[in-house]
Amino acid sequence: MSKPSSFSAPKGVPDYVPPASAEFVAVRDGLTGAARMAGYSHIELPVFEDTALFARGVGESTDVVSKEMYTFADRGERSVTLRPEGTAGVMRAVIEHGLDRGVLPVKLSYAGPFFRYERPQAGRYxxxxxxxxxxxxxxxxxxxxxxxAVADAGFRGLGLDGFRLEITSLGDDSCRPQYRELLQEFLFGLDLDEDTRRRAELNPLRVLDDKRPEVKEMTAAAPLMIDHLSDSAKAHFDEVLRHLDALGVPYVVNPRMVRGLDYYTKTTFEFVHDGLGAQSGIGGGGRYDGLMAQLGGQELSGIGFGLGVDRTILALAAEGKSAGVPARCDVFGVPLGDDAKAKLVEIAGRLRAEGIRTDLAYGGRGVKGAMKAADRSGAKIALVLGERDLADETIGVKNLGTGEQQQVPIDDIVAVTGAILAD
Structure with a gap:
């Protein structure tokens, strides 16, 4: 009996191991595939960036910046932060590499891990x-x-259908300052604790995002941005809804929705799945018209989203569904002897070169153990090769579905296996 490891994954960091890793890959690739269908090119981002990028781009009043970032000094005494979100890093890369000076819009997609120091629970890592x-x-x-629509198509392409899209507008520069004053006037008339009052001073919209029941009750009558939109912001929002109707994307207007990052303007949205309990958001995003200039670039607008791969997997499970199939092979080699193993290694290389997924028994297993491994592999074909077969330059080809076995010339193995798999 092997000794148990004294190491385990860090708290709040999930492992995806076989067979569950197949679903992780299927969900990730399904969501990115929907973006590729709409012309979004891949961008690979650094896992850590200058801390100031997130403080300036995400907003110092947000919980992400003030409470949740993994920030540390590197060996050069520079303050760096593990990326808590993707938009600020994408904007930095677009500015740095001059992508904003080419054909617009610049359409980019990305995937990978992000890091936030939160209390771990189901769906929150x-x-x-x-x-x-x-x-x-x-x-x-x-x-x-x-x-x-790209996000909606990504979820639906995975078979998910028990979610809803909530959408609102957070206004623009022509109406947000007046609304900010109106909201602050309302909030400062409430009996707020010191931290919440400080938040109301920095970014009053953040108070409407407070999940505490007592704060939600106090702010129930707060003025809403959607009722104070400028003519241009309202026209923009109405046009977005008209296009969503034309695309057949269902939505619910939620005027109280506030996203957790400071850079959002105008269109703001979230995908919600009630089967996940408290952590019901499976993705969301919005427009961020002033972010590029704020980070030192041109005065260009942008819109994007972030979809949770972990949360999508949990949402599929809540619906009794799954995505992807465990990794498997098409052909499994069973060598009977060292010379046979050497030949099967060569044959496996030939089959893989032709796009046929091939594995074989390693470690000197007996024929019984090797055949059990072939059955567990999910392969359709077992190739059985012994010393006598080598002398005859033939190989046994067994159809693991029907049990039928035939001897064929080794030189014909690619054609024979290909024909069986195509049947």
């Missing part, structure tokens, strides 16, 4: 996996609708 897109450089309601 300290290393979370996300797929995201950003469309930068064009302020067009039709582009907002496309981004939302």
């Amino acid at each position: 300290r290393q979370l996996q996300q797929v995201g897109v950003e469309a930068i450089g064009v302020d067009d309601p039709a582009l907002d609708a496309e981004v939302i």
Whole structure:
């Protein structure tokens, strides 16, 4: 009996091991595939960035920046942070590499781990996996609708259907300052604790995002941004909804929705799945018209989303569904002797080169153990090779579904296995 390991994964960091890892890959690839269908190119981002990028881009009043970032000094005494979200890093890369000076919009997609120091619970991890897109450089309601439709298509392509899209508008520079004053006037008339009052001073919208029941009750009558939109912001929002109707994407307008990051303007949305309990959000995003200039780039608008791979897997489970199939092979080699194993290694290479997934028994297993391994592999064909077969330059080909076995010339093995698999 092997000694148990004294190491385990960090708290709040899930492992995805076979067979569950097959679903992880299927969900991640399904969500990114929907983005590729709409012309989004892949961008690979650093896992850590200059801390100031997130403080400035995400907002110092947010919980993400003030409470949840993994920040440390590197060996050069520079303050760096494990990325808590993707948009700020994408904008930095677009500015740094001059992508904003080419054809607009710049349409990018990304996938990978993000890091937030939160209390771990079901659906809330300290290393979370996300797929995201950003469309930068064009302020067009039709582009907002496309981004939302890409997310909707990604979820539905995986078989998920028990979710809803909630959407609202957070206004623009022509109406947000007046609304901010109106909201602060309301909030400062409440009996708020010191931390909440400080938040109301920095970013009053964040108070509407407070999940505590007593705060939600106090703010129930708060003025809503959607009732104070400028004519241009309202026209933009109405156009987004019109395009979503044309695309057949169902939605619910939620005027009290506030996303957790400071950079959102105008269109803001979230995908919610009630089967997940308290952590019901499976993805969301919005428009961020001033972010690029704030990070030192041009005055260009953008819109994007981040979809939770972990949360999507949990949502599928809540619906009694799954995605992907465990990794398997098509052909499994059973060698009877060292010379036979050497030949099967060569044959396996030939089959793989032709696109046929091939594995074989290693470690000197007996024929009984090797055949059991072949059955467990999920392969359709077992190749059985012994010393006598080598002398005759033939190999046994067994159809593991029907039990039929035939001897064929070794030189014909690619054609024979290909024909059986195609049947």
